[in-house]
Amino acid sequence: xxxxxxxxxxxxxxxxxxxxxxxxxxxxxxxxxxxxxxxxxxxxxxxxxxxxxxxxxxxxxxxxxxxxxxxxxxxxxxxxxxxxxxxxxxxxxxxxxxxxxxxxxxxxxxxxxxxxxxxxxxxxxxxxxxxxxxxxxxxxxxxxxxxxxxxxxxxxxxxxxxxxxxxxxxxxxxxxxxxxxxxxxxxxxxxxxxxxxxxxxxxxxxxxxxxxxxxxxxxxxxxxxxxxxxxxxxxxxxxxxxxxxxxxxxxxxxxxxxxxxxxxxxxxxxxxxxxxxxxxxxxxxxxxxxxxxxxxxxxxxxxxxxxxxxxxxxxxxxxxxxxxxxxxxxxxxxxxxxxxxxxxxxxxxxxxxxxxxxxxxxxxxxxxxxxxxxxxxxxxxxxxxxxxxxxxxxxxxx
Amino acid sequence: xxxxxxxxxxxxxxxxxxxxxxxxxxxxxxxxxxxxxxxxxxxxxxxxxxxxxxxxxxxxxxxxxxxxxxxxxxxxxxxxxxxxxxxxxxxxxxxxxxxxxxxxxxxxxxxxxxxxxxxxxxxxxxxxxxxxxxxxxxxxxxxxxxxxxxxxxxxxxxxxxxxxxxxxxxxxxxxxxxxxxxxxxxxxxxxxxxxxxxxxxxxxxxxxxxxxxxxxxxxxxxxxxxxxxxxxxxxxxxxxxxxxxxxxxxxxxxxxxxxxxxxxxxxxxxxxxxxxxxxxxxxxxxxxxxxxxxxxxxxxxxxxxxxxxx
Amino acid sequence: xxxxxxxxxxxxxxxxxxxxxxxxxxxxxxxxxxxxxxxxxxxxxxxxxxxxxxxxxxxxxxxxxxxxxxxxxxxxxxxxxxxxxxxxxxxxxxxxxxxxxxxxxxxxxxxxxx
Ligand SMILES: Cc1ncc(C[n+]2csc(CCOP(=O)(O)OP(=O)(O)O)c2C)c(N)n1
Ligand code: SF4
Ligand code: SF4
Ligand code: SF4
Ligand SMILES: [Mg+2]
Numbered sequence: 001x002x003x004x005x006x007x008x009x010x011x012x013x014x015x016x017x018x019x020x021x022x023x024x025x026x027x028x029x030x031x032x033x034x035x036x037x038x039x040x041x042x043x044x045x046x047x048x049x050x051x052x053x054x055x056x057x058x059x060x061x062x063x064x065x066x067x068x069x070x071x072x073x074x075x076x077x078x079x080x081x082x083x084x085x086x087x088x089x090x091x092x093x094x095x096x097x098x099x100x101x102x103x104x105x106x107x108x109x110x111x112x113x114x115x116x117x118x119x120x121x122x123x124x125x126x127x128x129x130x131x132x133x134x135x136x137x138x139x140x141x142x143x144x145x146x147x148x149x150x151x152x153x154x155x156x157x158x159x160x161x162x163x164x165x166x167x168x169x170x171x172x173x174x175x176x177x178x179x180x181x182x183x184x185x186x187x188x189x190x191x192x193x194x195x196x197x198x199x200x201x202x203x204x205x206x207x208x209x210x211x212x213x214x215x216x217x218x219x220x221x222x223x224x225x226x227x228x229x230x231x232x233x234x235x236x237x238x239x240x241x242x243x244x245x246x247x248x249x250x251x252x253x254x255x256x257x258x259x260x261x262x263x264x265x266x267x268x269x270x271x272x273x274x275x276x277x278x279x280x281x282x283x284x285x286x287x288x289x290x291x292x293x294x295x296x297x298x299x300x301x302x303x304x305x306x307x308x309x310x311x312x313x314x315x316x317x318x319x320x321x322x323x324x325x326x327x328x329x330x331x332x333x334x335x336x337x338x339x340x341x342x343x344x345x346x347x348x349x350x351x352x353x354x355x356x357x358x359x360x361x362x363x364x365x366x367x368x369x370x371x372x373x374x375x376x377x378x379x380x381x382x383x384x385x386x387x388x389x390x391x392x393x394x395x396x397x398x
Numbered sequence: 399x400x401x402x403x404x405x406x407x408x409x410x411x412x413x414x415x416x417x418x419x420x421x422x423x424x425x426x427x428x429x430x431x432x433x434x435x436x437x438x439x440x441x442x443x444x445x446x447x448x449x450x451x452x453x454x455x456x457x458x459x460x461x462x463x464x465x466x467x468x469x470x471x472x473x474x475x476x477x478x479x480x481x482x483x484x485x486x487x488x489x490x491x492x493x494x495x496x497x498x499x500x501x502x503x504x505x506x507x508x509x510x511x512x513x514x515x516x517x518x519x520x521x522x523x524x525x526x527x528x529x530x531x532x533x534x535x536x537x538x539x540x541x542x543x544x545x546x547x548x549x550x551x552x553x554x555x556x557x558x559x560x561x562x563x564x565x566x567x568x569x570x571x572x573x574x575x576x577x578x579x580x581x582x583x584x585x586x587x588x589x590x591x592x593x594x595x596x597x598x599x600x601x602x603x604x605x606x607x608x609x610x611x612x613x614x615x616x617x618x619x620x621x622x623x624x625x626x627x628x629x630x631x632x633x634x635x636x637x638x639x640x641x642x643x644x645x646x647x648x649x650x651x652x653x654x655x656x657x658x659x660x661x662x663x664x665x666x667x668x669x670x671x672x673x674x675x676x677x678x679x680x681x682x683x684x685x686x687x688x689x690x691x692x693x694x695x696x697x698x699x700x701x702x703x704x705x706x707x708x
Numbered sequence: 709x710x711x712x713x714x715x716x717x718x719x720x721x722x723x724x725x726x727x728x729x730x731x732x733x734x735x736x737x738x739x740x741x742x743x744x745x746x747x748x749x750x751x752x753x754x755x756x757x758x759x760x761x762x763x764x765x766x767x768x769x770x771x772x773x774x775x776x777x778x779x780x781x782x783x784x785x786x787x788x789x790x791x792x793x794x795x796x797x798x799x800x801x802x803x804x805x806x807x808x809x810x811x812x813x814x815x816x817x818x819x820x821x822x
Contacts, residue, residue, distance in 0.1 A: 025487040028480060052490070054483040059519030063476035066469050066516070070444065070480025073467055073721075075488055078480075096469055101721040162720065200723055202465045203485055203494040205440035208726030212468035215457035215722075222715035223722055404753045405770030416762040416779035417729030422737065423783035427760040454729070457722070458711055461729035593757040627784030627797075630758060 004188075004249075009181045011142040011174035015081065015107045015167070016041035018149035020051055021189035024105075025076035025196075028056035028067035030086060033119045034171040035109035038081035061086035065093040065104075072102035072164075073211050075201030077153070081107030083171060087125040088113060091132075097164050098133030098227060100211055103156030103196070104164040105149065106134070110272070110323075111171040112358045120359020121171040123271070123324040127332045133227050135165040135234060136300040138271045140257070143181045145169045147251060150184075153193045154241050160233040170273040172359065188248050234302050255304040257296035258311055260286060264293025265316040266374045269308075269337055271297050271323065274355070274362045278321075281367040292371050297333060305340035312341055317349045317374030321386070323356045331383060351379050355386035362386065402436050402597060411463055413441060418461035419453040423626025425590055425616030425633070426450045426532045430503065432593050433530055433600040433612070439497045440464065441604075442485075444478040446508030447471035449539045449618075450532060472512035475520035475529065478502040482525045499604045500527035506547035507537045510573045521580040521609045528603040528610045531573070534618035542621040546571045549641075550694070551687050552673045554621070559676035564684055569694060574613045578647050582609040586646040588655070589615035590633040595655060599646060615642045623672020635667040640699045645706070652705040664692045734761065738782035740797045742775050748794035755786035755795060 009017065016038050019027070027046075029039035039055075046055040056071075058064045061082050072078040082090065087108060097104055112122040123138075130136060137152065139145045145167060152165040169175055184192075200209050215223070235255060246252040259279050261267060268278050275296040285292040295311060297304065312318055318341075322331030330338065334352040341348055351373060355362050366386045373379075413434040420427050426449060434441060442465045445451040451468045454461040469477045478500050488494035504513055509531040517529060536554050537543040544554035550569045553559040557566035574587045584606040586599040596614060603610035615636055619626045636642040637656055641664055644656040665688050668674040677684045712718045719725075751771040756764040763780040767773040775786070775795075787795040 025491075026480065026483050028483070052487065054487050056479055056483045057523065058476060058479070059515060059522070062473060063479070063516050063519055066473040066476035067480030067483065069469055070467060070477040071484035072480075074481045074484035075493065076484035078484075092470060093473070099722055200719075200721065201488075201494070202442060202467055202481060203488060203498065205442065205465060205495060205498060208463060208465045210455050210460035210462050210466040210468075210724045210726060211722055212451075213455040213457035213460065213722050213724045214452045219457050219712065219718060222712065222718045225715040226718055226720060404757070408753070408756065408766040408770040409768075412762050414762070415727045415730050416776065417732035417734055418761070419732070419734065420760065422760075422781035423785055424760055428758055428785075431760075431762060432757065455724060456729075456732075458719075458724050459729040459732055460724035460726060463727040465726070590758075593754075625784070627788040629760075629785055630789050 003185050004182050006180050006182050008178045009142060010176050010178050011139070011145045011169045012037040012109065012176065013041060014142040014146040014181050015149060015169070017183060018146050018189070019079055020045045021184070021186050022077070022079070022149065022153055022193050023051045024053050024079045026054050026056065026068070026071035026078045027080060028058050028064045028071065029080045030058055030061045030064045030082065032061070032083050032086040034111055034175045035081045035083040035107060037175070038107050061089040062093065065090040065097065068104050069093060069097045069100060069102050072097070072104050073100055073201070074203045075196070075198035077196040078102070079105045079107070081109065083109045084111035084113055084125045087129065091129065094129055094132035094134060096212070099223065101162035101230065102164055103162055105152050105156060106164065106166045108166045108168045109171045109175045110168055118358040119171070121173055122357045122359065126166060126168050127324045129166065130301055130332060133163065133231070134301065135163050135231070136168060137165060138168045138298055138300060139174065140273055140275050140296060142174060142179050143251070144253065145174065146181055146183065147245065147249060147253065150189060150192055151238070151241055151245055155234065155238055157196050158237045159199070161230050161237050163227070163230045163234070168272070173273040182249065184248055192245060192248060231302050253298060255299040256307040256311070257298050259294040259296065261293035261295050261311050263291060265291040266371055267293050267295055267312060267315050267318045268321060268367060268370055269295045269297065269318060269333065270321045271300070271333060274321070274323065277362050277364055278367045281364050281371065285371060290371070290375070300336070303336050303340070305336070308337065308340045309343060312348055313344055314346070315348050317351070319351045319353060319370045319374055321353045321355050321370070325354055325357065334383070349377070349379055352383035353386050354383050360387050402594065402601070407435055410435070413443070413462065413464045414454065415461045415463055417459065419456055420449060421620060421626070423619045423629055424449070425534065425618065425629045428590055428629065429532050429596065429614045429616045432596045433614070434501065436597045436601040437499055437604050439499045440495065441499045441501055442481060444468070444474050444481060444502045446474035446502070446504035446513055447539070448505035448508050450503055450505065452539055471508050473516045474502040474504045474508060474513055475516035478527045478529070479520045479523065479525050482527050501604065502527060502529045504529065504531055505538070506531060506533040506535055507545045510547045510571060511545050518580065521577065521582050521611070524608055526607055526609070528600065528612065530600065530612045530614060532614055532616050534616050534621060535570070536618070536621050538618045538621055547573065550691060551677060553676055554673070564676060564687060577611045581650065582611065583607070584610040584646070584648055586611070587613045587642070588644050589636050589642050590617070590629055591637040591644070592656070595644060621673060623675070624670060628670070632667070632670055635662060635670060638662045639664045639667040640695055641667050643699065643702050645702065652702065654702070654706050664688065664695050733778055735778045735780055738780060738800050740782040740784060741777070741800045741803060742780065742782065742784065742786050742795045743798055744772070744775055745794045745796070748792050750792055752791060754789045754791065758785050758789045760785060
């Protein structure tokens, strides 16, 4: 059963392959770059009888997520994918899905939100959804995308969690680049994910329930509290799940991926695919005797605040690199990190950076410069920009 | 009506129970009761945001004896699509019962306006469901605003009758014909003038495989400014004045279900409703608008007759 | 049905149990009351078909046999559609001394939130 196979594949195709193996009951999706390949590939599986699923080729993302909610509440296992404007169009329905405790698995292929129109990666599409009540997992590479889909199915459907999951990957960088990915056999996936057992399926006509009630201040607060409880249970449930999957794959993924961080003096906190560059730079600096380290935030919701606090405690300097802005406020990752570190009795110096908007690459020299800044005790009150075209006097010409 | 035994129906449990919070005399709950009365298989209902949804699901209570889901305002068509798709798989797997009927209810706002795209998509994809628009000709849940189903000259809160503008300036759009253009197996239009007509039409709609649509004109006593007892009386005037033709379209074929023997003038329908009272104000009558309304009705009726003829 | 008293009692997923509104006494809204004259009634079921609040009671044989005052909102639709005037409308105030059983007052659904 464990006969695994290694394939050159991309993040999108790895997601689609995981979908095929999970064999969800319903997929309702709508094309948008860079996630289009996922529904296209899945439609092909359906057309060729490789899955038992119903594919609902809806007329918009709003209808895609609505149909997913309807199907999920009915008791079906449901998956979909989208990016950028598609995600934004679904915005209204995300909190409803979470409140319905609909364990939908969502392939979110990160792309910047217009205007201007830009099809490349940043996290401006997923970050506005951080308060929608969904779990958010950010993957570094295609292998992690594949493994995370399997984990997400079990996590979302766990009785103590019952919360939908965004499995995020960086548009084009992860979604379209081919790399070797180890895939499990169909039987292994089947065994790991099992079947969904819904507790109050809408289709149970003998025990009718109503979803989506109207409630003013009488119970709204209490219903939200039950959602918070589901989210609070994620770390405990997830810990066991990633161990269980590791028995098949040999790979375990913590909520917070610490790279040479424990004994580090200087840390960069970052997410998703750009982590690779930082890790390389960390290795290089270590060779030069500098105690650099990296923390990759894999779960943005629930945010691994305790782990982060523990690992950042006592560091000489921390830099947080955000791939989306919160114009007029603190960028999402920096806000979380700062809030997590608030409880430390000794303040850790921290510098915020914005990088990679609209798909701009992060280079090793950028990460080196960030570490140098920390080492030189060079901090500013406001966020700094990496790779931004500045006026001559600031960056020495362009 | 052939095949429907009312006495037998009294033994059936109501899909929509008493204890809901719709206003006294509201046409919507009457329409829902009658619509689902003769459906034999178990029914799953999806509702769009609006008076019906809000007033039947005041947490922690629900007046739905059948499974019910409300997601949002503009997406009842998509919601029922997802439920119906799930049913196809789960009944194949033996997890859900095989015979279940799917019915969506949307107000005119949730159907003519904000939900039109979602409905159109669901019709085009051919899901096996029935969509019932309970059409009170305006946004009641938010306080009687105009919709694209609001008739010309009606006084609504976003098309108020003022000293300069005499209520809504635009005609209502013909949604029933827009839906018909989707070439679905069954489309019908009716009102609360005769319960047997609605009961039979919905029964037919639900039993037709594939998508079906029923547009039911229902009074909102608050907006129409009629007495709470008068829902049937006003609906009869709507049918008899030919303001609201009662017909069905089966596999593309138009058939009149009710042809008034002695049609009453549109004015009779308008006069009983406070939302048109500005047209009949002493000394400031706007009989020109009444005549214009009548001309619209006559023209639409002729068009419909032509469709019925062939 | 007992109402949730704390967040732990709240069923998951915004769920309400089917037909639970049967606890809600909408009859409290009534300002006019329909009175049925059984002697006049021909049991044509017109009132039963048209009542927006399903408040016309029928017997096992399918005959109209009364009006459910726990739910009836007094809209007058039944009286209006009756072909033989078997239902008449009266001021609710005339019945104030009548003893009746109370269910849940819809106006006090939020009673636990003070
Ligand atoms: C996206 C969105 N926009 C606006 C609203 C506010 N809203 C709720 S119900 C409603 C009107 C409903 O009208 P209709 O569909 O005709 O149903 P009715 O209330 O008349 O029964 C509006 C505007 C909403 N809930 N969602
Ligand atoms: S406002 Fe109108 S449509 Fe809404 S419940 Fe009241 S009568 Fe019915
Ligand atoms: S409408 Fe009148 S006659 Fe007919 S059943 Fe009701 S009370 Fe009896
Ligand atoms: S008065 Fe209205 S609510 Fe009461 S029984 Fe008659 S129709 Fe029903
Ligand atoms: Mg309306």
